[in-house]
Amino acid sequence: MEHYVLGSLLFTLLLGLLLFRKMFQSRKLFSDRFGMIVATTYSGVFNFSIGMHLYLLLPDYAEFISCVVVVIGGGSGVIIGSIVKFHSVLAGFFHGTVGALMGMMLGVVVYNPSLCRLPAVNEAMLNQSIIVLSSFISFLTVSTLGLLYYSFKV
Template structure:
Protein backbone atom coordinates (compact mmCIF):
# COMPACT_ATOMS: atom_id res chain seq x y z
CA UNK A 1 0.00 0.00 0.00
CA UNK A 2 2.86 2.38 0.85
CA UNK A 3 4.56 1.66 -2.46
CA UNK A 4 1.37 2.51 -4.36
CA UNK A 5 0.98 5.80 -2.47
CA UNK A 6 4.61 6.71 -3.18
CA UNK A 7 4.16 5.78 -6.84
CA UNK A 8 1.15 8.08 -7.14
CA UNK A 9 3.02 10.85 -5.30
CA UNK A 10 6.03 10.63 -7.61
CA UNK A 11 3.94 10.38 -10.78
CA UNK A 12 1.98 13.46 -9.73
CA UNK A 13 5.21 15.30 -8.99
CA UNK A 14 6.65 14.26 -12.35
CA UNK A 15 3.55 15.43 -14.24
CA UNK A 16 3.61 18.75 -12.41
CA UNK A 17 7.29 19.44 -13.17
CA UNK A 18 6.76 18.34 -16.78
CA UNK A 19 3.98 20.90 -17.22
CA UNK A 20 6.03 23.67 -15.58
CA UNK A 21 9.07 22.74 -17.66
CA UNK A 22 7.03 22.66 -20.85
CA UNK A 23 5.89 26.22 -20.27
CA UNK A 24 9.29 27.64 -19.24
CA UNK A 25 11.87 25.69 -21.24
CA UNK A 26 12.08 28.30 -24.00
CA UNK A 27 13.41 30.85 -21.48
CA UNK A 28 16.67 28.97 -20.92
CA UNK A 29 19.67 28.06 -23.06
CA UNK A 30 20.36 24.60 -24.47
CA UNK A 31 22.96 23.46 -21.93
CA UNK A 32 20.70 24.31 -19.00
CA UNK A 33 17.78 22.49 -20.60
CA UNK A 34 19.98 19.47 -21.34
CA UNK A 35 21.18 19.21 -17.74
CA UNK A 36 17.68 19.53 -16.33
CA UNK A 37 16.26 16.99 -18.78
CA UNK A 38 19.03 14.53 -17.96
CA UNK A 39 18.38 14.83 -14.24
CA UNK A 40 14.61 14.66 -14.59
CA UNK A 41 14.51 11.73 -16.97
CA UNK A 42 17.08 9.66 -15.06
CA UNK A 43 15.66 10.01 -11.56
CA UNK A 44 12.02 9.89 -12.64
CA UNK A 45 12.42 6.79 -14.77
CA UNK A 46 14.50 5.08 -12.08
CA UNK A 47 11.91 5.66 -9.35
CA UNK A 48 8.85 4.89 -11.49
CA UNK A 49 10.45 1.71 -12.86
CA UNK A 50 11.39 0.64 -9.33
CA UNK A 51 7.83 1.05 -8.10
CA UNK A 52 6.37 -0.72 -11.13
CA UNK A 53 8.79 -3.61 -10.65
CA UNK A 54 7.76 -3.94 -7.01
CA UNK A 55 4.02 -3.62 -7.65
CA UNK A 56 3.53 -5.74 -10.77
CA UNK A 57 3.52 -9.52 -10.56
CA UNK A 58 6.40 -11.36 -12.16
CA UNK A 59 4.90 -12.42 -15.47
CA UNK A 60 6.26 -12.50 -18.98
CA UNK A 61 3.82 -9.79 -20.11
CA UNK A 62 4.64 -7.30 -17.35
CA UNK A 63 8.35 -8.05 -17.10
CA UNK A 64 9.56 -5.32 -19.46
CA UNK A 65 6.90 -2.73 -18.60
CA UNK A 66 9.18 -0.81 -16.13
CA UNK A 67 11.90 -0.39 -18.75
CA UNK A 68 9.35 0.76 -21.34
CA UNK A 69 8.01 3.27 -18.81
CA UNK A 70 11.56 4.58 -18.39
CA UNK A 71 11.92 4.88 -22.17
CA UNK A 72 8.66 6.81 -22.40
CA UNK A 73 9.67 9.19 -19.59
CA UNK A 74 13.02 9.81 -21.25
CA UNK A 75 11.33 10.43 -24.59
CA UNK A 76 8.92 12.96 -23.07
CA UNK A 77 11.64 14.91 -21.26
CA UNK A 78 14.05 14.57 -24.18
CA UNK A 79 11.52 16.19 -26.50
CA UNK A 80 12.41 19.58 -24.98
CA UNK A 81 15.92 19.40 -26.41
CA UNK A 82 16.96 20.05 -29.98
CA UNK A 83 17.24 17.17 -32.44
CA UNK A 84 20.60 15.46 -31.82
CA UNK A 85 20.54 16.06 -28.07
CA UNK A 86 17.01 14.70 -27.72
CA UNK A 87 18.44 11.18 -27.88
CA UNK A 88 20.22 12.01 -24.63
CA UNK A 89 16.88 12.16 -22.80
CA UNK A 90 15.83 8.87 -24.35
CA UNK A 91 19.13 7.28 -23.32
CA UNK A 92 18.90 8.55 -19.73
CA UNK A 93 15.29 7.44 -19.46
CA UNK A 94 16.14 3.95 -20.70
CA UNK A 95 19.14 3.75 -18.39
CA UNK A 96 17.09 4.85 -15.38
CA UNK A 97 14.28 2.45 -16.28
CA UNK A 98 16.59 -0.54 -16.58
CA UNK A 99 18.42 0.38 -13.38
CA UNK A 100 15.12 0.75 -11.51
CA UNK A 101 13.95 -2.60 -12.83
CA UNK A 102 17.19 -4.29 -11.71
CA UNK A 103 17.13 -2.59 -8.30
CA UNK A 104 13.54 -3.72 -7.78
CA UNK A 105 14.45 -7.29 -8.69
CA UNK A 106 17.31 -7.27 -6.18
CA UNK A 107 15.07 -5.81 -3.48
CA UNK A 108 12.57 -8.60 -4.04
CA UNK A 109 15.21 -11.35 -4.11
CA UNK A 110 18.62 -10.39 -2.65
CA UNK A 111 19.99 -13.84 -3.45
CA UNK A 112 20.41 -12.67 -7.06
CA UNK A 113 23.50 -10.71 -5.95
CA UNK A 114 24.52 -13.16 -3.20
CA UNK A 115 23.42 -10.76 -0.47
CA UNK A 116 22.81 -12.74 2.71
CA UNK A 117 19.46 -12.00 4.33
CA UNK A 118 18.61 -13.68 7.61
CA UNK A 119 14.90 -13.13 8.04
CA UNK A 120 11.88 -12.10 6.07
CA UNK A 121 11.40 -9.15 8.44
CA UNK A 122 14.82 -7.70 7.58
CA UNK A 123 14.02 -8.10 3.88
CA UNK A 124 10.78 -6.14 4.31
CA UNK A 125 12.53 -3.52 6.44
CA UNK A 126 15.25 -3.01 3.82
CA UNK A 127 12.65 -2.83 1.07
CA UNK A 128 10.59 -0.15 2.79
CA UNK A 129 13.58 1.94 3.85
CA UNK A 130 15.08 1.95 0.35
CA UNK A 131 11.72 2.69 -1.28
CA UNK A 132 11.17 5.65 1.04
CA UNK A 133 14.73 6.85 0.38
CA UNK A 134 14.13 6.72 -3.40
CA UNK A 135 10.91 8.72 -3.00
CA UNK A 136 12.72 11.31 -0.90
CA UNK A 137 15.55 11.54 -3.45
CA UNK A 138 13.04 12.01 -6.26
CA UNK A 139 11.27 14.74 -4.29
CA UNK A 140 14.52 16.57 -3.52
CA UNK A 141 15.68 16.55 -7.16
CA UNK A 142 12.30 17.80 -8.35
CA UNK A 143 12.28 20.48 -5.65
CA UNK A 144 15.69 21.78 -6.76
CA UNK A 145 14.67 21.86 -10.41
CA UNK A 146 11.33 23.50 -9.63
CA UNK A 147 13.14 26.19 -7.63
CA UNK A 148 15.67 26.76 -10.41
CA UNK A 149 12.83 27.25 -12.90
CA UNK A 150 11.21 29.98 -10.85
CA UNK A 151 14.37 32.07 -10.49
Protein backbone atom coordinates in the same frame (compact mmCIF):
# COMPACT_ATOMS: atom_id res chain seq x y z
CA MET B 1 3.35 -2.78 2.34
CA GLU B 2 1.78 -2.78 -1.14
CA HIS B 3 -0.32 0.24 -0.21
CA TYR B 4 2.77 2.16 0.84
CA VAL B 5 4.63 1.36 -2.39
CA LEU B 6 1.56 2.22 -4.48
CA GLY B 7 1.16 5.52 -2.62
CA SER B 8 4.82 6.31 -3.15
CA LEU B 9 4.48 5.51 -6.87
CA LEU B 10 1.44 7.75 -7.24
CA PHE B 11 3.18 10.55 -5.33
CA THR B 12 6.20 10.26 -7.64
CA LEU B 13 3.96 10.36 -10.72
CA LEU B 14 2.10 13.41 -9.42
CA LEU B 15 5.33 15.23 -8.63
CA GLY B 16 6.75 14.33 -12.03
CA LEU B 17 3.65 15.57 -13.85
CA LEU B 18 3.72 18.87 -11.93
CA LEU B 19 7.35 19.43 -12.85
CA PHE B 20 6.60 18.42 -16.44
CA ARG B 21 3.89 21.08 -16.60
CA LYS B 22 6.26 23.70 -15.21
CA MET B 23 8.89 22.66 -17.74
CA PHE B 24 6.42 22.88 -20.60
CA GLN B 25 5.38 26.40 -19.58
CA SER B 26 8.94 27.72 -19.46
CA ARG B 27 10.43 25.75 -22.37
CA LYS B 28 11.31 28.87 -24.40
CA LEU B 29 13.73 30.07 -21.73
CA PHE B 30 16.12 27.09 -21.89
CA SER B 31 19.57 27.23 -23.35
CA ASP B 32 21.01 24.10 -24.98
CA ARG B 33 23.24 23.30 -22.03
CA PHE B 34 20.54 23.77 -19.39
CA GLY B 35 18.08 21.76 -21.50
CA MET B 36 20.49 18.84 -21.72
CA ILE B 37 21.09 18.86 -17.96
CA VAL B 38 17.37 19.02 -17.21
CA ALA B 39 16.53 16.23 -19.68
CA THR B 40 19.17 13.85 -18.35
CA THR B 41 18.53 14.54 -14.68
CA TYR B 42 14.75 14.52 -14.82
CA SER B 43 14.40 11.44 -16.99
CA GLY B 44 17.05 9.44 -15.12
CA VAL B 45 15.82 10.03 -11.58
CA PHE B 46 12.11 10.00 -12.39
CA ASN B 47 12.30 6.75 -14.33
CA PHE B 48 14.58 5.15 -11.73
CA SER B 49 11.85 5.68 -9.17
CA ILE B 50 9.10 4.48 -11.51
CA GLY B 51 11.01 1.32 -12.45
CA MET B 52 11.76 0.37 -8.87
CA HIS B 53 8.22 0.98 -7.64
CA LEU B 54 6.65 -0.94 -10.51
CA TYR B 55 8.82 -3.97 -9.84
CA LEU B 56 8.15 -3.81 -6.09
CA LEU B 57 4.42 -3.79 -6.83
CA LEU B 58 4.44 -6.68 -9.34
CA PRO B 59 7.50 -8.88 -8.76
CA ASP B 60 5.86 -11.98 -10.27
CA TYR B 61 5.61 -10.40 -13.74
CA ALA B 62 9.28 -9.51 -14.24
CA GLU B 63 9.37 -9.96 -18.03
CA PHE B 64 6.26 -7.86 -18.57
CA ILE B 65 7.45 -5.19 -16.14
CA SER B 66 10.84 -4.97 -17.86
CA CYS B 67 9.17 -4.31 -21.22
CA VAL B 68 6.79 -1.75 -19.71
CA VAL B 69 9.63 -0.03 -17.86
CA VAL B 70 11.72 0.28 -21.04
CA VAL B 71 8.78 1.76 -22.95
CA ILE B 72 7.89 4.18 -20.13
CA GLY B 73 11.51 5.22 -19.60
CA GLY B 74 12.31 5.73 -23.25
CA GLY B 75 9.01 7.43 -24.01
CA SER B 76 9.17 9.87 -21.13
CA GLY B 77 12.82 10.60 -21.90
CA VAL B 78 11.97 11.42 -25.52
CA ILE B 79 9.04 13.61 -24.47
CA ILE B 80 11.12 15.48 -21.90
CA GLY B 81 14.01 15.88 -24.31
CA SER B 82 11.77 17.18 -27.09
CA ILE B 83 10.20 19.75 -24.80
CA VAL B 84 13.53 21.04 -23.59
CA LYS B 85 15.48 21.11 -26.85
CA PHE B 86 15.65 18.93 -29.93
CA HIS B 87 19.28 18.02 -29.19
CA SER B 88 18.26 16.50 -25.86
CA VAL B 89 15.91 13.85 -27.27
CA LEU B 90 18.57 11.17 -27.58
CA ALA B 91 20.06 11.96 -24.17
CA GLY B 92 16.61 11.89 -22.56
CA PHE B 93 15.85 8.56 -24.21
CA PHE B 94 19.06 6.91 -23.04
CA HIS B 95 18.94 8.31 -19.52
CA GLY B 96 15.26 7.44 -19.15
CA THR B 97 15.78 3.87 -20.34
CA VAL B 98 18.89 3.31 -18.25
CA GLY B 99 17.30 4.89 -15.17
CA ALA B 100 14.19 2.74 -15.47
CA LEU B 101 16.20 -0.46 -15.93
CA MET B 102 18.46 0.40 -12.99
CA GLY B 103 15.41 0.98 -10.80
CA MET B 104 14.01 -2.37 -11.82
CA MET B 105 17.34 -4.06 -11.10
CA LEU B 106 17.39 -2.52 -7.64
CA GLY B 107 13.91 -3.91 -7.02
CA VAL B 108 15.09 -7.37 -8.13
CA VAL B 109 18.03 -7.24 -5.72
CA VAL B 110 15.74 -6.20 -2.86
CA TYR B 111 13.53 -9.24 -3.47
CA ASN B 112 16.41 -11.66 -4.03
CA PRO B 113 19.67 -10.45 -2.43
CA SER B 114 21.43 -13.72 -3.22
CA LEU B 115 21.80 -12.48 -6.82
CA CYS B 116 24.56 -10.20 -5.56
CA ARG B 117 25.87 -12.77 -3.06
CA LEU B 118 24.25 -10.95 -0.15
CA PRO B 119 22.74 -12.93 2.72
CA ALA B 120 19.16 -14.08 2.25
CA VAL B 121 16.38 -12.32 4.14
CA ASN B 122 13.19 -13.47 5.80
CA GLU B 123 9.72 -12.03 5.17
CA ALA B 124 9.82 -9.41 7.95
CA MET B 125 13.24 -8.19 6.86
CA LEU B 126 12.07 -8.09 3.23
CA ASN B 127 9.11 -5.86 4.10
CA GLN B 128 11.34 -3.57 6.12
CA SER B 129 13.86 -3.33 3.27
CA ILE B 130 11.13 -2.51 0.78
CA ILE B 131 9.66 0.24 2.93
CA VAL B 132 13.05 1.79 3.74
CA LEU B 133 14.24 1.67 0.15
CA SER B 134 10.97 3.01 -1.20
CA SER B 135 11.12 5.88 1.29
CA PHE B 136 14.71 6.67 0.36
CA ILE B 137 14.02 6.64 -3.39
CA SER B 138 10.96 8.84 -2.87
CA PHE B 139 13.07 11.28 -0.85
CA LEU B 140 15.75 11.23 -3.56
CA THR B 141 13.14 11.91 -6.23
CA VAL B 142 11.50 14.72 -4.27
CA SER B 143 14.83 16.41 -3.56
CA THR B 144 16.09 16.10 -7.15
CA LEU B 145 12.86 17.28 -8.76
CA GLY B 146 12.60 20.03 -6.14
CA LEU B 147 16.05 21.29 -7.11
CA LEU B 148 15.06 21.22 -10.78
CA TYR B 149 11.88 23.15 -9.96
CA TYR B 150 13.95 25.70 -8.07
CA SER B 151 16.32 26.05 -11.02
CA PHE B 152 13.40 27.24 -13.17
CA LYS B 153 12.83 30.14 -10.80
CA VAL B 154 16.44 31.30 -10.68
